[in-house]
Amino acid sequence: MTERPTDAPLWQRSSGQLARLKSRHRAERRFKAYGIAALVTAAGFLFLLLGGIAYKAHPAFLQTSIELSVYFDPAVIDPEGTHEPEVLRRADYGALISRSLAELFPEVTERKEKRALQKLVSPSARHELRALLLDDPGLIGRTERISFPAASDLDMLIKGQIARDVPETERRLSDRQIAWIDALDEQGAIDLGFNHRFFTNADSRYPETAGIWGAVVGSFFTLLMTLVLAFPIGVASAIYLEEFAPKNRWTDFIEVNVNNLAAVPSIIFGLLGLAIFLQVFELPRSAPIVGGLTLMLMTLPTIIITTRAALGAVPPSIREAAYGIGASPMQVVTQHVLPLALPGILTGTIIGMARALGETAPLLMIGMVAFIMEIPEGPFDPATVLPVQVFLWADRPERGFLEKTSAAIIVLLVFLIAMNAIAIYLRKRFEKKW
Amino acid sequence: MAVSAEESRDAVQDAGGGVTGEVKMATRGLDVFYGENQALHGVDIDILESKVTALIGPSGCGKSTFLRCLNRMNDIIETCRVEGEVTFDGADIYDRAIDPVQLRARVGMVFQKPNPFPKSIYENVAYGPKIHGLANSTSELDEIVEVSLKRAGLFDEVVDRMAEPGTSLSGGQQQRLCIARAIAVSPEVILMDEPCSALDPIATARVEELIDELRARYTIVIVTHNMQQAARVSQFTAFFHLGEIIEYGKTEKIFTDPAEQKTQDYITGRFG
Ligand SMILES: Nc1ncnc2c1ncn2[C@@H]1O[C@H](COP(=O)(O)OP(=O)(O)OP(=O)(O)O)[C@@H](O)[C@H]1O
Ligand SMILES: [Mg+2]
Numbered sequence: 001m002t003e004r005p006t007d008a009p010l011w012q013r014s015s016g017q018l019a020r021l022k023s024r025h026r027a028e029r030r031f032k033a034y035g036i037a038a039l040v041t042a043a044g045f046l047f048l049l050l051g052g053i054a055y056k057a058h059p060a061f062l063q064t065s066i067e068l069s070v071y072f073d074p075a076v077i078d079p080e081g082t083h084e085p086e087v088l089r090r091a092d093y094g095a096l097i098s099r100s101l102a103e104l105f106p107e108v109t110e111r112k113e114k115r116a117l118q119k120l121v122s123p124s125a126r127h128e129l130r131a132l133l134l135d136d137p138g139l140i141g142r143t144e145r146i147s148f149p150a151a152s153d154l155d156m157l158i159k160g161q162i163a164r165d166v167p168e169t170e171r172r173l174s175d176r177q178i179a180w181i182d183a184l185d186e187q188g189a190i191d192l193g194f195n196h197r198f199f200t201n202a203d204s205r206y207p208e209t210a211g212i213w214g215a216v217v218g219s220f221f222t223l224l225m226t227l228v229l230a231f232p233i234g235v236a237s238a239i240y241l242e243e244f245a246p247k248n249r250w251t252d253f254i255e256v257n258v259n260n261l262a263a264v265p266s267i268i269f270g271l272l273g274l275a276i277f278l279q280v281f282e283l284p285r286s287a288p289i290v291g292g293l294t295l296m297l298m299t300l301p302t303i304i305i306t307t308r309a310a311l312g313a314v315p316p317s318i319r320e321a322a323y324g325i326g327a328s329p330m331q332v333v334t335q336h337v338l339p340l341a342l343p344g345i346l347t348g349t350i351i352g353m354a355r356a357l358g359e360t361a362p363l364l365m366i367g368m369v370a371f372i373m374e375i376p377e378g379p380f381d382p383a384t385v386l387p388v389q390v391f392l393w394a395d396r397p398e399r400g401f402l403e404k405t406s407a408a409i410i411v412l413l414v415f416l417i418a419m420n421a422i423a424i425y426l427r428k429r430f431e432k433k434w
Numbered sequence: 435m436a437v438s439a440e441e442s443r444d445a446v447q448d449a450g451g452g453v454t455g456e457v458k459m460a461t462r463g464l465d466v467f468y469g470e471n472q473a474l475h476g477v478d479i480d481i482l483e484s485k486v487t488a489l490i491g492p493s494g495c496g497k498s499t500f501l502r503c504l505n506r507m508n509d510i511i512e513t514c515r516v517e518g519e520v521t522f523d524g525a526d527i528y529d530r531a532i533d534p535v536q537l538r539a540r541v542g543m544v545f546q547k548p549n550p551f552p553k554s555i556y557e558n559v560a561y562g563p564k565i566h567g568l569a570n571s572t573s574e575l576d577e578i579v580e581v582s583l584k585r586a587g588l589f590d591e592v593v594d595r596m597a598e599p600g601t602s603l604s605g606g607q608q609q610r611l612c613i614a615r616a617i618a619v620s621p622e623v624i625l626m627d628e629p630c631s632a633l634d635p636i637a638t639a640r641v642e643e644l645i646d647e648l649r650a651r652y653t654i655v656i657v658t659h660n661m662q663q664a665a666r667v668s669q670f671t672a673f674f675h676l677g678e679i680i681e682y683g684k685t686e687k688i689f690t691d692p693a694e695q696k697t698q699d700y701i702t703g704r705f706g
Binding site for chain 2: 317318323324325327328340
């Protein structure tokens with residue numbers, strides 16, 4: 001017997017139906033809750049990861065500098081007044097800096113003490129001074145206030161990474177040195193400012209002048225080579241396989257192999273690159289051209305697979321329409337199928353490139369792990385790339401490289417996010433409805 | 435008295451079944467295979483110039499397959515194999531010397547689902563003339579587009595929105611756009627595969643009117659599941675069943691006095 005009163009509206013259900021309905025709603029709510037919980041967990045870990053890196057990295061974007069009055073003494077730089085660049089290049093700039101420091105602290109006379117005082121300024125300060133003078137030889141004979149990178153230990157002290165209250169023997173800075181630093185600070189010679197060197201320099205032995213720009217340029221040339229080679233070859237192969245090739249055992253064989261290649265560990269491609277590009281073709285070691293070629297091998301299968309998927313997703317009705325009006329197979333592909341598949345192709349390519357940007361292992365095999373202090377000027381110059389730079393810095397014992405490692409990770413992530421954003425933008429931009 | 439299928443096919447050949455006139459396209463012994471499956475068995479038919487020929491028959495009997503043989507659209511189906519003879523103005527279209535691209539410019543096609551290109555309305559119609567080099571100047575192209583849209587009865591509705599995408603039109607308008615696109619390359623034959631199946635009755639009526647007008651210039655072959663539509667628009671009707679032509683003749687004859695029992699059963703809705 002039904003519990004529904006005969007005059008009740010249709011949507012009133014019996015208690016059995018109501019119970020079932022309730023349990024269905026409960027199941028739905030439960031499912032939603034699981035989903036939200038999973039999302040929150042994932043977001044939490046992501047936040048912890050990124051937050052941790054950002055927290056460790058942020059001091060790297062600041063750098064302590066020391067401002068000193070430097071007298072460009074002609075007697076030291078160019079005693080004979082030749083103005084020859086060769087002479088200017090050879091001059092002892094370290095002596096100029098030592099003299100400026102000595103003027104500030106005349107009481108320091110002992111040799112060992114003097115050395116300790118000089119250690120407050122980065123060893124690369126004299127290179128900067130030389131570059132400054134070579135740029136403008138008119139400085140000779142003048143006195144200028146010049147801002148030098150402080151040595152890493154001083155930098156660490158200012159940033160609070162070296163504690164003052166530990167016993168002197170367990171500290172990298174002596175009590176004397178700390179006293180000098182405080183004196184300099186009082187004069188206003190010490191300044192914690194934006195670390196522009198990090199964004200303009202290549203790698204360096206000293207953390208205070210090590211920069212990411214060399215790796216960024218290296219990554220750029222490497223990815224450029226990868227893109228220029230992998231995009232046309234990959235898209236053309238995919239178009240041929242998807243649109244023109246007969247379906248037979250050969251094309252099946254090729255398809256299976258392309259899919260397998262996509263799953264091959266990247267280090268194998270590195271070995272292949274080593275064997276072919278370095279040993280057979282004898283291309284230069286550590287160069288973006290070889291890195292690009294090796295990463296191309298790795299990216300090609302990804303581009304072929306995503307391009308084929310994008311082509312296959314174009315509705316057959318568009319092909320029929322074009323054929324029906326008398327378009328040739330080539331016209332059908334280039335004028336109708338490709339434009340519709342383009343968003344998918346571009347997305348796949350950029351995702352492939354993003355993977356290549358983050359790839360380290362194959363590049364280790366072809367020698368892109370070298371310590372390179374020059375910013376590469378072309379794809380044939382020795383270079384390193386961002387993930388390898390992270391790897392190299394993570395290996396350095398100096399404390400100052402700890403924050404640099406995290407900062408390099410941040411830069412790498414920024415590039416990856418930018419590339420993915422471009423992929424999304426392109427997909428939206430070229431997406432057409434049919 | 436019922437006539438056997440053999441005799442009815444003879445009747446077609448000597449045009450005794452009332453099929454008289456200029457033959458535009460013809461097939462003889464047409465067999466079509468999809469892999470191992472045979473979809474058409476020895477189809478012989480004459481399609482007359484400036485007439486509308488309707489193809490009717492139950493689902494899966496091979497109407498679309500047959501239609502696609504007439505402009506070699508089956509070529510793009512990998513597994514499809516065509517045997518026998520198909521002629522256009524007496525020339526075998528499956529001859530090696532015939533370029534299917536040229537053939538499709540002369541034998542146009544309109545599909546079951548409207549399939550405009552995801553381009554502007556203008557581009558949709560102008561595309562065919564452009565690739566076949568039918569216009570020497572933009573003004574000539576504009577004229578072709580206008581005439582085609584007028585013949586398809588769509589011009590007044592889209593005259594102010596030529597730059598909008600063809601996909602923004604309603605279903606019925608899209609189908610007329612596809613018809614305009616097909617006639618823009620000045621074909622001699624237009625093949626239509628259930629052109630009204632996705633349309634409402636009003637849009638259907640418009641397309642039917644259009645077919646009647648187009649008959650003066652083009653030879654039309656239309657597949658339809660709608661008996662009334664076949665009766666309204668066509669002069670000749672072929673009834674397909676299981677890949678064979680059971681009966682072919684004048685439309686009135688097929689619908690009022692079919693020679694075959696199967697035809698009778700199908701048009702009265704007793705099977706199919
Ligand atoms: N692309 C294909 N591959 C394999 N077999 C096909 C293909 N297209 C059609 N067939 C087969 O050929 C036969 C005829 O199909 P066809 O599409 O010509 O029928 P139809 O008369 O147009 O049917 P409908 O009225 O449902 O459109 C069917 O048995 C079908 O399964
Ligand atoms: Mg069909």
